[in-house]
Structures are given as C-alpha cells and as structure tokens.
Amino acid sequence: MRSILQLNLKKQNTNKTTQTIGRKFFVLISVCILFFSTLSAQAQTQVSGQITDASNGGTLPGVNVMIKGTTTGTISDFDGRFSLTVNSTADVLIFSFIGYKTQEVPVGTNSVVNVVLELSDVGLDEVVIVGYGTMKKRDVTGSIVSIEQEQMTEVKSGNVLESLQGKIAGADITRDDGRSGAGVGILIRGKRSLNAANGPLVIVDGVPYGDNIDINQNDIESIEVLKDASSTAIYGSRGANGVILITTKKGAAGKAKIYFNAYYGISQPYQHVPVFNREGYIKAKIDAYRDVNDWGTIPEMYNVFPGDELTGYENGTDTDWQDIVTKNGTRQDYHIGVSGGSELVSYNTSLNYYHEEGVVLSDEFDRYTFRLNFDSKPTNFLKIGSSSLISYKERNGRGPRFTDAVLLSPIVEAYNEDGTYKYQPNFANPRKSPLAYTFDEEETRDVRVFSTVYAQVDFLNNFNFRTNLGVDLSTSRFGYMYPQKSEGEEVTASGVTTGNDLAATWTNLLNYNKEMGDHTVYVTLGHELQFSRYEDFGMYGDTQDFDRSLWYNFSTNKNATSTSYLEKRALVSAFTRVSYNYKSRYLLNLTARADGASQLAEGNKWDYFPAASIAWRVNEESFMNQFSFISDLKLRSGYGVSGNASVDPYSTAATLNVKPLYVQFGEPGTESTYFGYRPETLSSSSLCWERTTQFNIGVDFGIFDNRIVGNLDVYKANTVDLLLQDKLPLSSSFFSVWTNAGETETKGLELVLQTVNFDKAGFKWSTDLTFSASREKIVALASGLTRDEANNWFVGEPLDVYYNFEKIGIWQLEDAELAAKNNQEPGDIRVNDVDKNDTINYDDRVILGTSRPKWTANLVNRFDYKGFDLTVSIYARMGQMIDAGAYAFDPRMYDNMLEVDYWTPENPTNEYPRMNAKEAEADYEYTLRYRDGSFIKLKNITFGYNVPSKFISAAKISKLRVYFSSNNPFILYSELKEGLDPERNGSISWPTARTFVFGVNLDF
16 A cells, blocks of 8 residues: 555656656747747848949849848849848848849848949850850850840841841841741851751750741840851751750749830831833833834734723723732730749749731731740759740731732723622733632641750769750641632632641750869760651642531532641760860860761761860960950861751652552453552662861950950851752653762851940940851762753852843844844844854853852941930841842733833833733843842831839839831832832742831830
C-alpha cells in the first residue's frame, strides 16, 4: 500500500514538475519571440530615393529596384521615386533598367538612396545573340548585325522583316506583292545557288521558323543577322545563305508592367498604271488600222472598234477600270502585354490582333497571336522555362484580277443598266470583267503552335548543360468555290486542300566558361536532331449543284477527284565552338559542325563545316594613346565553310509518273485492260552537299567619343558542287537528273555608319547609313559547259541575267531598204546586229543585265527635341534591270496598254514601234519590257511625341507616346513611268500601297 501511495505521489510530483517546466518553456519561447520580433522591427528600415538619368538629369520611371538575393522589390514611380523596406543594413539594392547600366548600392545606415543611372556602353558591353549562345559585342569576331528596338518598330508592318528593309547592310529584302498579309523575299550577301534555295535560315528562340514572321514587332527583344561563314558555320547545312536570329521578350524581376500598343492606318493604291485614256486609246486603235503607205486615209470605225467598243466610241464612254477595282484600305494593329516576376519566376505574355484590308476589292487578312514566355529558377543551379506562340491567320476573298483592270478597254461599260456588272464587257473580246472574281469564294485558314521548352543546369562552377526542345505544329486549309458567272460560260468549280506540318528540333548544349587572369575560354559542345513531316490532302470538283455548300459537301459535285502527298526529312548534327580572348584584346573563335541530311544520297549524307575567325582590339594597345580621337578600333578576319542541302526529299530516288497508264493486251475482241507506271526521273545516287567557302575581313570603329561609329566589311564567297538539274539528251527519255556540278562566286562590300551630328540644349540629330554592293558570277557549269541558254546561265556572268536581243531603236522611213533585209519595215523594232553580218538571228542575242542591284543604301535621320521626335528614312536600290510586265506591247490594240510614245510616219520616235492591227505580235516586242529598275524612295516618315509624366502620372501611366507615320509616301527617283511602283518591278498585279498611320504606345 505504502509503495503504491509513494508511486502515486511521484507521478503527481512529476506532473507538477512537467507542468512547471512547460510553463517556463512557454514563457521563454514567448519572450524570445517577442525579443526577436522587437529586434526585427528595430532592424527593418524604410529606404527611399529618386532615380535620374545621367545624360540629361531627367527622372526615370519604371526602374526595377530589388534587394539582392531576395524576391523583394519595387519599381520607381512617374517621378523616378521609390520606397522599399529593407531587413538589414547589410542589404544591397540592385537598380536595373533597359538601356542603362545596372547598379548595386549597399544600404548601410542610409534611409535615402538617390541613384544616377548611366546609359549602357553600346558597342562594347552590349550582349548580342550568336549561334547557340550570347557574346559581348566587344568580343565578336565575325560579321554580325544587331538590330535595335527602335529600328524594328519604326516602320509598321505585319512582318517585322519587311520593316528592316535597307537597315541591314548586305540584306536585300523585297515584298512578295501588294496583297494584304504578303510575305517577303530575303537574300543575304547575294545569291549563291542556281537550283537550291537561297533564302536565309530564320530562327526564333532557338528553333527554325520561316520568313513569314507572325510575331508582333513589340514582342521582339532583339534581332541578330549572321552574315559571314565564320558566324554561320555553326549552323552547318543551314547557314550558307545567312542566319537571322530572333529573340522574343522575357519577363524581368519587379512589379508587373502592362503595356499597350495600337495603330490605325489608311492605305492608298501606290500605283495607277498609266494606260491609255479614252482619247489616247481611240487614237492608238485607229492608228493600228491605218496603212503606213496611205496614212492620211482614216479607216471605217466599225472595222476599228468591234462589238461593244463601237457603242462606247459613239456614246462617249470613259471607264477607269483600275479605279473601279481599287479602294482605300485599312491597317490596324492592337497589342497588349503584361511582364513581371521575381528572381524565382518571371513571365512575359501578350495578345495581338492584326487586320489589313488591301487596296484591291475583296482583299482581307486577319491574324490573332498569343505569346507566353515563362522562366523559373527553382534552385541556384537549375533554370527552366518555355516560349510559346499561337497564331491564327485568315484570308478571305479572291479579289478581282487587277491585270484585267489594267488591260480592259476604257470605252466599254462596266455595268448594265440595272446596276449589275457586265461579265464580258466587250463580246468581241474574251477578257472578262475583273469584278466577276470578287464574287468568288476563297478562304485560307492557318493555325500554328510554335513552342519551345528548356532546362539548364549549372554545375562545377564553370559548366552548364542546356537542353531545348522546340515543336512547330501548323495546320492549314484552303477552300474555294467559283460559281458559274454567266449562262453558257464556265461551270461551277470548288475544291479544298488541307495541310499538316510538324517539325521538331531537339538541341543539347554543354558549355564551359573559365576566366584565368587575362585569359578567358568559352567552349560549347552541341548535338541537335531535327525532324519534319508534311502531308496534305485535296479534293477538287466541278459542276456543283448547290453553290452555298461551298467546299463542304463534294457530293453535290458532278465530278470530283482527290490528291494526297507526304514528305519527311531529318537532319542530325554535332557541333563545337571554342572562343578565346586574351585581355579582351586578342580574340579567337573556332567552330566545327557535322551534318547528316536524309534527302541526300546514301554514302553522301554527311559533311563537315569548319570555321575560324580572329579579331584584334587595336584601341586597347598602349600605342593608341596618342590617337585620343579614336574611341574604338577592332580588326576582324574570318574564314569558314557552310553547306546547302535544300533539295526536296526523294530527289535522289528514281520515280514513276503520278498518274497510271492504261494499256490493253489481247486479241481483238478479247482485250484486257491493265494499268502501270512509267519511269519519270532517274536516281541521283551520288548527290551530296553544296558547299560555300567564305572569307571576310572587317573593321569596327568609333571616333570622337563614339559620336561616329561604324563598321566596314569586305567578303568573297565561293560555292562549289552546286545542286543542279543537269539536262539529259532526249534519247535518254528523261529530261534531267540531279547532280553536283558547277561553281559560283559572290563578293561585296558593306558599310554601316552611325553619327550623332548635334546634341545640345535638348536637341539631338543623329544619322544612320547602311550601304552594300555585291557582284555575283557563275564560275563553272555542269558537264563543262560555258553557257546554258535554256536557263540563262553563262560562265562569267551573274546568276540571274536577261538574255535576249538588244533594242537600239525603231526602223525609220530612210532605213526601209536595210530593214527589208530582215523582213522588217519602217516602224518595226530595230535590234542590234551584234556580229555585223546584216542578218538578225539567235546569234545576235546578248546579256542585257541582271536583276541583282549594283548597290543598295538606306539613310535614316532622327531628330529629338524635348519629347518630340522625327524620323525620315530614304531607301535606294540601284543598278538592277527588271522585266516590267507593264511595258508589254500589243500592236493590234486588242487590249489596252501603257500610254507609250509609238511610231507613226508623223511621229518618228525610237521609243515604241508602230501599231499594226494585222500583227498579233511585233518582232522582238519582248525587248520593250527590259527596263532600268533603279529607284530611290522616301520610305518612311514618323513624327512622335512623348507626353511628360506630369500630365499622365495621375492616371497611373508611366509612358505615353503618340505618333503619326507614313510608309511609302514618295518616289524620289525612278526611270519607270509615273504611276508604276519600281519596287514591284513593273508588275501590273496586286498593286502596293502607301499608308498613313496614327498610333499610341502606352505603359502602366
């Protein structure tokens, strides 16, 4: 019993002791918490200040202010002021702003921290994108152009590459046509290949994209253009024609920012082809029916004007067909985005709508784009992220045939008395009204998902590994329905084509970076896999019973056929780059790449592409101290090899004809039908890579504290083993076969010059000049030929030439005897008798010119004064010959034509031959189309105003800019007739437009 009582007492005492200890522990913890809370409260300090611009003393809104090593931060307000709570006097504040040097400021015991930010040292510390990595501009050894943000957004266009026309030395950029949403053609440093592709490789966020860029200009962070082989060789098979690298905007640590950009513009037809008006047309047509030997006799009008033209001649009809089918178009762009994040997670997302109505009836284009870039750093050694773009494009309407509007007679009516259009305005001429095609249904829809994901691991201090997977998935559908337009005429036709395109790129990079005193080494090892698969399916039919079913129900067609197609290709690559610099003064860059392409022949799929470049920063040398006016001087030299395998898959395989042949065998009356295929192409069992070797030397310079900066490059490229379709003798039963043969050469000079002409009292005037000149020639052709007249290829001449007779004038009355020797008469075209044998034959054809310009230049002047800015851009493309369709000649005046100065006995001109209703075609009439295509254009004028923050701060707006811009306002020089756009090369289809745009840029 006693033992039990003692045990119970011990338990009670133990419980009391435990309770006492618990109370004491609770009190202790409470005191500690209170103590540390007090200390923490005492340690936290409110820091505030103002951020200003070192160049002009103005305040800087929107500057990111972060506590180093944390996710805590803020941004400066409209007056450049900020306020932030720090936890310790040991904290360091990081101030960062685009275009300015980042500063780190220790807090210490300061409660007020005022900071002055300096502009970035552009040209030295600016980071540029290079193949599979980045590099400071001071360390670049190749020929690379970096495009600034303002250069991308100056010219408003649905394709950012079009807005860069003239701004990249060595890049020849032309718009495909005047249709809304049209793409662009790009050549970098000329043309190299005769049959293979010559366009550059365009890469967006590390993945091949294509040249029709569906990315809003405001979503692009930077564009770099790699031009020489030492820069492009790391892309191996895809770099022979240059590389364009586009990087989209990423998020940044700090408070979320909202930005809104919009513009609305009116477009006007840039060209009105100057054809004969009523009076000129009537005179020309009458002259066509006159007898040269009896010029004074006027022909009967019913012979001159057939069909409806006679009524129009008598009734005074005067129809401007071009005016009927054109209108004022519109161009609209609305872009809203949000950017922000912390040191752990950042994002940048945007939504864009672009709408364009062309200047021709029924020409409409819409594009919707969503973009999301996401980056995260969950640990100190791991980074992950993604970049995604989703676009939807739609084009509606077939539109009228503008060519018909140019050629139709001006003395026939366009409309019936009831207001409906005349399907065939002149029953004596089969040409139909261009309005007929505005009722045709056409619809193109494209959906594209372009996405990349990456992960990067940093390890062992100097190493990082990055893997990047990019997927490009697009689907397209083109449908059409052309209703019957007139009884007894064309039957209803309809069709639909769908395409699915999948491309994937998987890139793995291992990077090593080490600084050892004055030595810096950067090594990249890479492996890349690319795969693409394209398939399409089409259904076509005619005599459709029910028009409104469009292309959705082919059971209503009397006749229907189908087609299908599949194409696959793959590329496997391994590459390396070693960059070394000593004291940032002596620079060396070595690259090598091995590529294997599926479309080449077995045993020849692989090839290797090495490159090397060096640079010397001369201004870093001590002996340059005596040349104080030189602020930057770097000499560069590079040599490299790149390849081209851009032939269609299965080009090396022997093929059979697409459609089967039906053959009957057996005795008469017992025949049986069999079908089979015949051989169509021979196999190219040895087809291998086309290789381009390029040498480049250049100099980068800056003088007078970089008031004048620029670079000069000279290059020469030789392309061998050209991918050619060699023609075969007819006895072989085949037309041609793919082979490697021939050689081309391209050489040129490029100059970029940027000057600050005046910068004082708030007024700044700067000028940008780009100039490039290049020459191309064929060095060798297949089978040892020196000329291939069928393709207009000649050894020693440019790749694209015009080869024909040379017009030297018009035969005059006094030349009748000499003209008769060539079965010609006065008033006919006189061509050059090259061999002087008094006989014109094919041996008298000569090379007249080339479509490649001798030089291009772009001059941009920018003026800034107290918030106002004015930009004027002039673009020149000189020395090229064009085949101008507008200058086509019809001696019968069967159709209308350009208002030209033609020959008559009373007007002995040497410009155009005589009209002659007895001839469907004049001798040598095609020579009239060859024209000097040189031009100088006032390409763009933009006037803007940045509203001061004091007027917008109350609305919580950090930036507000309004502007007015005009694209293609004037032609300053052209040899073509007024009314023709020289940029369209004298074409009379899809006229281009001049636009007048009002826009706004808004940041919150």
